Amino acid sequence: NAGVTQTPKFRVLKTGQSMTLLCAQDMNHEYMYWYRQDPGMGLRLIHYSVGEGTTAKGEVPDGYNVSRLKKQNFLLGLESAAPSQTSVYFCASGRRQPQHFGDGTRLSIL
Amino acid sequence: AQSVTQLGSHVSVSEGALVLLRCNYSSSVPPYLFWYVQYPNQGLQLLLKYTSAATLVKGINGFEAEFKKSETSFHLTKPSAHMSDAAEYFCAVSVDEDNDMRFGAGTRLTVKP
Numbered sequence: 001n002a003g004v005t006q007t008p009k010f011r012v013l014k015t016g017q018s019m020t021l022l023c024a025q026d027m028n029h030e031y032m033y034w035y036r037q038d039p040g041m042g043l044r045l046i047h048y049s050v051g052e053g054t055t056a057k058g059e060v061p062d063g064y065n066v067s068r069l070k071k072q073n074f075l076l077g078l079e080s081a082a083p084s085q086t087s088v089y090f091c092a093s094g095r096r097q098p099q100h101f102g103d104g105t106r107l108s109i110l
Numbered sequence: 111a112q113s114v115t116q117l118g119s120h121v122s123v124s125e126g127a128l129v130l131l132r133c134n135y136s137s138s139v140p141p142y143l144f145w146y147v148q149y150p151n152q153g154l155q156l157l158l159k160y161t162s163a164a165t166l167v168k169g170i171n172g173f174e175a176e177f178k179k180s181e182t183s184f185h186l187t188k189p190s191a192h193m194s195d196a197a198e199y200f201c202a203v204s205v206d207e208d209n210d211m212r213f214g215a216g217t218r219l220t221v222k223p
C-alpha cells in the first residue's frame with residue numbers, strides 16, 4: 001500500500017550544493033507533479049510530466065530540473081541550492097489531476 | 111490566469127457544528143474546481159472535485175461543495191464537525207483536468223470539543 005513515496009524526508013544543504021529528490025509511485029499513473037509548499041502560499045507547481053520521457057514547466061520552474069526516465073519515477077534536481085528554495089516539496093501522481101501525494105520532503109538551505 | 115481565494119486562514123468550530131470553508135475562484139473559462147485536505151506532516155488528499163456535471167458535489171468524509179457560477183464560489187461544507195476533521199483545507203482551480211492547477215493559500219480548521 002505504498003502509493004507515492006518521496007526520498008529523502010528531510011535534508012539540510014548549504015548554499016550552492018546540489019541534490020536530487022526522488023519520487024516513486026506504484027499506481028501506474030501517467031501524470032506526475034512536483035510542488036513546493038510555503039507558508040501562506042498554498043502549493044505551487046514546479047514541473048510536471050504527462051508520461052514517461054516527458055516533462056513540462058509549471059508556475060515556478062526556475063532553479064529546478066526534472067527527469068522522468070521511468071514511468072514510476074519522477075526526479076527533481078537542484079543544481080545550485082539557494083536559501084529561497086527552503087521549502088516543503090511534494091510529489092503527486094494521478095490519471096489527470098494530482099490525486100495522490102507523498103508525505104513531503106522538508107528541505108532547508110543554509 | 112485562473113486563481114482561487116480562500117476566505118479565512120483559520121476557522122474554528124465546535125464538535126457537531128456546521129463546517130463552512132469558503133473558496134472563490136477567478137477563471138476566464140469554465141473551471142474545474144477541487145478541494146484537498148492535508149493532515150499534519152502528510153501530503154494532500156483529494157476530497158472532491160467539480161468537473162461541470164452536477165453543481166453539488168459530494169466527497170469523502172461527509173464533505174460536499176456547491177458550485178455557484180453567479181457567485182464564482184465553491185464553498186466546502188459538512189453538517190456536523192468531528193474532531194478528526196481538524197486539518198488544513200485547500201481549494202484549487204484549473205482550466206482543464208490535465209495540469210496548471212492553482213491552489214489557494216489554505217484554511218486551517220480547528221474543531222473544539
